[in-house]
Amino acid sequence: MLNERRLEVLRAIVQDYVGTEEPVGSKALTERHRLGVSPATVRNDMAALEEEGFIAQPHTSAGRIPTDKGYRLFVDKLAGVKPLSAAERRAIQNFLDGAVDLDDVVGRTVRLLAQLTRQVAVVQYPSLTRSTVRHVELLSLAPARLMLVVITDTGRVEQRHVDCPSPFGETSLADLRARLNSRVAGRRFSDVPQLVQDLPESFEAEDRGTVSTVLATLLETLVEDTEERLMIGGTSNLTRFGHDFPLVIRPVLEALEEQVVLLKLLGEAKDSGMTVRIGHENAHEGLNSTSVVSVGYGSGGEAVAKLGVVGPTRMDYPGTMGAVRAVARYVGQILAES
Numbered sequence: 001m002l003n004e005r006r007l008e009v010l011r012a013i014v015q016d017y018v019g020t021e022e023p024v025g026s027k028a029l030t031e032r033h034r035l036g037v038s039p040a041t042v043r044n045d046m047a048a049l050e051e052e053g054f055i056a057q058p059h060t061s062a063g064r065i066p067t068d069k070g071y072r073l074f075v076d077k078l079a080g081v082k083p084l085s086a087a088e089r090r091a092i093q094n095f096l097d098g099a100v101d102l103d104d105v106v107g108r109t110v111r112l113l114a115q116l117t118r119q120v121a122v123v124q125y126p127s128l129t130r131s132t133v134r135h136v137e138l139l140s141l142a143p144a145r146l147m148l149v150v151i152t153d154t155g156r157v158e159q160r161h162v163d164c165p166s167p168f169g170e171t172s173l174a175d176l177r178a179r180l181n182s183r184v185a186g187r188r189f190s191d192v193p194q195l196v197q198d199l200p201e202s203f204e205a206e207d208r209g210t211v212s213t214v215l216a217t218l219l220e221t222l223v224e225d226t227e228e229r230l231m232i233g234g235t236s237n238l239t240r241f242g243h244d245f246p247l248v249i250r251p252v253l254e255a256l257e258e259q260v261v262l263l264k265l266l267g268e269a270k271d272s273g274m275t276v277r278i279g280h281e282n283a284h285e286g287l288n289s290t291s292v293v294s295v296g297y298g299s300g301g302e303a304v305a306k307l308g309v310v311g312p313t314r315m316d317y318p319g320t321m322g323a324v325r326a327v328a329r330y331v332g333q334i335l336a337e338s
């Protein structure tokens with residue numbers, strides 16, 4: 001374990017490198033920070049940090065830069081989450097409060113996160129498997145064709161066309177709509193299959209085929225892969241960090257285009273706490289030079305999806321973590337009120 005003084009030296013190196021983009025030397029550290037020791041002692045501490053793998057010398061200059069291991073220790077032990085100013089909090093609230101539907105909420109959140117952090121923002125749509133049914137609507141399009149509309153507690157709307165085996169009258173349609181909502185409204189999506197399995201038997205024989213078809217479409221909607229949707233924004237921000245990517249930026253951009261990769265990066269929504277993955281902790285090789293800061297968001301204290309940012313490992317971790325957490329909190333409030 002490092003002693004407190006060496007932890008302070010590491011903190012100073014990380015802060016200076018993030019701020020200046022230049023390798024940090026012992027002379028600069030003693031001039032910029034009140035470490036309370038001589039430059040010679042700082043040099044000894046830097047040598048120890050380098051031997052332990054927390055900092056490295058990128059080239060023949062006297063300066064050092066943090067390694068993935070150094071950033072990890074900084075995040076775990078040294079970095080508090082930087083609170084947003086009152087003006088920043090008001091700006092977030094005003095920007096998100098104008099959203100008119102879920103797509104607008106997600107779109108605004110992506111743009112806001114990218115602007116606040118000046119990095120790549122990723123927002124996952126609320127997952128159906130962790131959502132609650134608010135209402136099921138059934139609309140007649142033709143005598144044997146219906147539209148099924150499922151509205152969730154997070155404001156998500158799913159629409160499907162249903163081709164019925166026989167014509168289905170308005171009276172039967174109203175009856176099915178009422179019975180369906182009495183069973184599933186306010187219930188978790190995961191509970192719906194069991195709640196509706198015996199519903200066809202309660203209808204007249206000539207209507208059971210259509211009722212079964214509508215239920216089959218409803219259940220397909222709950223399990224389709226389309227629930228794992230996400231939106232990404234601010235990719236152009238990466239061009240500001242060209243020198244932070246040791247080879248070329250292309251592998252990073254290619255990885256960001258793969259939705260499966262991004263979903264894995266964000267992690268499971270049930271792990272709603274703040275997660276910071278640094279450099280080689282990201283399994284995808286193309287993202288080994290990046291860090292990912294993510295957190296769950298949702299209504300009622302339960303995460304229904306995740307949001308976060310992707311940027312270089314030379315990242316303002318306290319500021320980024322504060323922005324991601326604050327935006328997630330506001331999005332959760334919007335969903336709770338929607």
